[in-house]
Amino acid sequence: MLSxxxxxxxxxxxxxxxxxxxxxxxxxxxxxxxxxxxxxxxxLFAQRNPKACPVLDVTEPGQTSASVFAGDLRTDxxxxxxxxxxxxxxxxxxxxxxxxDDLVSxxxxxxxTFEAALQQAGVPVRHIDMGTNVPMYRTNRECRPAGxxxxxxVVSMRPVxxxxxxxxxxxxxxxxxxxxxxxxxxxxxxxxxxxxxxPDFGDAVExxxxxxxxxxxxxxxxxxxxxxxKPPFAIGHAPGHMAITDLRDSEFQVP
Amino acid sequence: MLSxxxxxxxxxxxxxxxxxxxxxxxxxxxxxxxxxxxxxxxxLFAQRNPKACPVLDVTEPGQTSASVFAGDLRTDxxxxxxxxxxxxxxxxxxxxxxxxDDLVSxxxxxxxTFEAALQQAGVPVRHIDMGTNVPMYRTNRECRPAGxxxxxxVVSMRPVxxxxxxxxxxxxxxxxxxxxxxxxxxxxxxxxxxxxxxPDFGDAVExxxxxxxxxxxxxxxxxxxxxxxKPPFAIGHAPGHMAITDLRDSEFQVP
Numbered sequence: 001m002l003s004x005x006x007x008x009x010x011x012x013x014x015x016x017x018x019x020x021x022x023x024x025x026x027x028x029x030x031x032x033x034x035x036x037x038x039x040x041x042x043x044l045f046a047q048r049n050p051k052a053c054p055v056l057d058v059t060e061p062g063q064t065s066a067s068v069f070a071g072d073l074r075t076d077x078x079x080x081x082x083x084x085x086x087x088x089x090x091x092x093x094x095x096x097x098x099x100x101d102d103l104v105s106x107x108x109x110x111x112x113t114f115e116a117a118l119q120q121a122g123v124p125v126r127h128i129d130m131g132t133n134v135p136m137y138r139t140n141r142e143c144r145p146a147g148x149x150x151x152x153x154v155v156s157m158r159p160v161x162x163x164x165x166x167x168x169x170x171x172x173x174x175x176x177x178x179x180x181x182x183x184x185x186x187x188x189x190x191x192x193x194x195x196x197x198x199p200d201f202g203d204a205v206e207x208x209x210x211x212x213x214x215x216x217x218x219x220x221x222x223x224x225x226x227x228x229x230k231p232p233f234a235i236g237h238a239p240g241h242m243a244i245t246d247l248r249d250s251e252f253q254v255p
Numbered sequence: 256m257l258s259x260x261x262x263x264x265x266x267x268x269x270x271x272x273x274x275x276x277x278x279x280x281x282x283x284x285x286x287x288x289x290x291x292x293x294x295x296x297x298x299l300f301a302q303r304n305p306k307a308c309p310v311l312d313v314t315e316p317g318q319t320s321a322s323v324f325a326g327d328l329r330t331d332x333x334x335x336x337x338x339x340x341x342x343x344x345x346x347x348x349x350x351x352x353x354x355x356d357d358l359v360s361x362x363x364x365x366x367x368t369f370e371a372a373l374q375q376a377g378v379p380v381r382h383i384d385m386g387t388n389v390p391m392y393r394t395n396r397e398c399r400p401a402g403x404x405x406x407x408x409v410v411s412m413r414p415v416x417x418x419x420x421x422x423x424x425x426x427x428x429x430x431x432x433x434x435x436x437x438x439x440x441x442x443x444x445x446x447x448x449x450x451x452x453x454p455d456f457g458d459a460v461e462x463x464x465x466x467x468x469x470x471x472x473x474x475x476x477x478x479x480x481x482x483x484x485k486p487p488f489a490i491g492h493a494p495g496h497m498a499i500t501d502l503r504d505s506e507f508q509v510p
Contacts, residue, residue, distance in 0.1 A: 040295040043302065047310050055302050173510035176431060180509065254435070254509055255428035 004244045008076035014093055016078045018133040018202070018240040020125075024116050027178070027249050028242035029056055029069070030108040030219030031077060032226070033235040036061045039104040041147030045225060046106065048144035052153055052221035054109035054177045056245070062101040068245045069107060074099050079238025081223065086230030095235050103235070108219045109178035110242050111156050113249050114171065121171045123164050126205040133240035134158070135199035136218050140192030141183075143221060151225030154218040155183060157196065159211040168214055177252045184215040191215065201239035259499045263331035269348055271333045273388035273457070273495035275380075279371050282433070282504050283497035284311055284324070285363040285474030286332060287481070288490040291316045294359040296402030300480060301361070303399035307408055307476035309364035309432045311500070317356040323500045324362060329354050334493025336478065341485030350490050358490070363474040364433035365497050366411050368504050369426065376426045378419045381460040388495035389413070390454035391473050395447030396438075398476060406480030409473040410438060412451065414466040423469055432507045439470040446470065456494035 002010070004026050007019075019028055034042055039058075046053035057068045064073050075094040082090040082098060111134075115125045127134045134156045141153040160168045165185060173181035184191055196213060197204045201220055207213060223236040237243060257265070259281050262274075274283055289297055294313075301308035312323040319328050330349040337345040337353060366389075370380050382389045389411045396408040415423045420440060428436035439446055451468060452459045456475055462468060478491040492498060 040298065043295065043298050044313055047298065047313055058299055058302055170510055176509050254431050255425055 004246050005070070007244050008071040011078040012072070012075045016093055016241065019078060019242045019244060020112050020115065020134055020240065021128045023244050025249055027245045027247040027252065028110040028112045029245050030110055030222065031073065031105060031235070031237040031243050032108065032222040033073070033103040033105040034231060035100065035233060036102045036104050038148070038231045041149045042106060042222070044146035045143070045149040046108070048146050049221065051179060051183060051217040052143065053219065054179065055106055056109055056177070056247070057107040059105040061104050063105065064099070066105065066107055068247050069243055070246050073105050073243070077237050077241060077243050079241035081236045081238050083226050083234040083236070085232060086227050088227070091238060098235065106222070107243060107245065108222065109252070110219050111179045111216045112242060113178035113252060114175040116249065117171050117175070118168060121167050123160060123168050123171065126159050127203065130205055132205065133202035135196070135204055136201035136220055136239055137191070137193045138200045138224060143225065148231070149225045149229045151221065151228040154221040154224050155191065155215040156218040157213050157215050159205065159207040160214045162210055162212050165212055165214060172216065174254055175252050176254065179217045182214045182216050186212045188213055259501050260325070262499050263326040266333040267327070267330045271348055271496070274333060274497045274499060275367050275370065275389055275495065276383045278499050280504055282500045282502040282507065283365040283367045284500050285365055285477065286328065286360060286490070286492040286498050287363065287477040288328070288358040288360040289486060290355065290488060291357045291359050293403070293486045296404045297361060297477070299401035300398065300404040301363070303401050304476065306434060306438060306472040307398060308474065309434065310361055311364050311432070311502070312362040314360040316359050318360065319354070321360065321362055323502050324498055325501055328360050328498070332492050332496060332498050334496035336491045336493050338481050338489040338491070340487060341482050346493060353490065355488070361477070362498060362500065363477065364507070365474050366434045366471045367497060368433035368507060369430040371504065372426050372430070373423060376422050378415060378423045378426065381414050382458065385460055387460065388457035390451070390459055391456035391475050391494055392446070392448045393455045393479060398480065403486070404480045404484045406476065406483040409476040409479050410446065410470040411473040412468050412470050414460065414462040415469045417465055417467050420467055420469060427471065429509055430507050431509065434472045437469045437471050441467045443468055
């Protein structure tokens with residue numbers, strides 16, 4: 001049982017792992033760092049797409065920590081992706097040399113937050129049981145655009161036994177600030193997902209007989225918008241390799 | 256039982272009334288319109304103070320309607336307040352002649368949204384029963400600042416019979432996007448409220464023996480920030496005289 005500070009220390013030292021199941025009880029977050037001139041468009045994009053982009057915190061330009069994250073945003077995540085003009089140009093374990101004084105960092109809620117609650121309610125979480133990264137898919141659903149930003153909704157998928165789907169919906173709906181209730185249950189083809197075995201991000205997981213694929217809005221959606229909209233520069237977390245914050249999961253539970 | 260469009264028509268024709276209890280089942284919203292150059296600061300202020308400033312919608316600059324409000328933002332609220340350099344300079348029933356092409360309008364959740372749910376749960380809502388405006392108070396609690404914007408938290412108050420306080424907390428906590436659970440129960444002096452009979456906005460209400468004053472974060476908070484922070488120009492709704500949107504209250508209920 002690592003504390004957030006201990007986990008961040010391991011990531012700073014170079015450990016590169018998906019963070020699902022890490023530091024149970026502590027909230028994990030997606031990262032997107034953008035030049036200040038694009039910050040309003042992104043904050044508006046997030047407001048218009050709150051299921052996919054629930055904003056937990058926004059830094060001042062150039063700041064390397066956040067009010068909810070006492071570590072160093074440049075080194076303390078287990079993986080980063082670097083974009084230039086919308087192209088993924090690098091994947092790294094730290095971004096210190098790339099940091100800029102005008103970068104505004106957005107920390108965005110992550111569905112890993114409600115996974116402990118799912119398990120406590122008896123809903124298995126396959127990618128945790130398999131020790132892999134959660135599967136994530138681009139969908140055919142468009143986000144509401146904002147300024148220069150547009151892009152598709154990205155979803156994470158967890159296979160849920162059919163009789164536990166109502167429980168999974170009920171439990172996760174109590175966490176609206178970290179993606180909340182699913183956006184889609186079953187019928188992946190209607191989301192434009194042709195093959196669940198080929199996720200766009202993360203790893204495929206086994207779907208057993210009697211299980212239904214359940215889809216939640218995913219905090220990789222901002223990076224899909226970066227790829228589509230091509231701002232000159234952006235840094236994101238590596239999908240599934242999250243920022244572990246100093247917030248307790250319980251702060252996000254309603255009622 | 257008016258529809259939102261019918262109510263807006265009456266307000267456009269000049270009817271000036273507090274909107275609590277109007278169009279039950281339809282979501283009401285606070286308005287703040289600011290020049291585009293101040294929009295990022297305000298959107299960030301809202302993100303940092305989500306209990307007081309839950310953003311339901313943001314317009315493009317100059318737009319006079321919104322995706323959640325099919326009416327005319329310049330005429331279809333029952334009352335407006337106009338600020339120059341943070342000074343309240345005018346109170347009007349329409350602001351057409353003052354409108355500017357660079358105004359970005361923010362529609363912010365309103366606690367009137369959960370009042371029907373309170374009544375259905377057996378919790379009396381005094382200002383509705385009295386036919387007056389809800390009492391609102393500036394507090395001694397500072398909001399988290401953002402850029403040039405800072406200000407105190409403003410709260411609305413409803414007196415609740417002591418045995419119904421838990422019900423009032425439980426019911427309203429299911430509406431996090433429209434201020435959610437109370438921020439304070441009892442002890443108004445600790446919020447810096449010296450005299451409940453003298454609200455800063457709205458009307459005083461009777462507090463009966465055995466009732467406890469319960470305080471919810473209030474969407475007048477943005478106007479208190481305008482008064483403190485003195486942007487050159489701003490338009491807000493007259494407190495208690497809200498925008499009636501085309502959204503159903505039920506959309507904001509979780510789980």
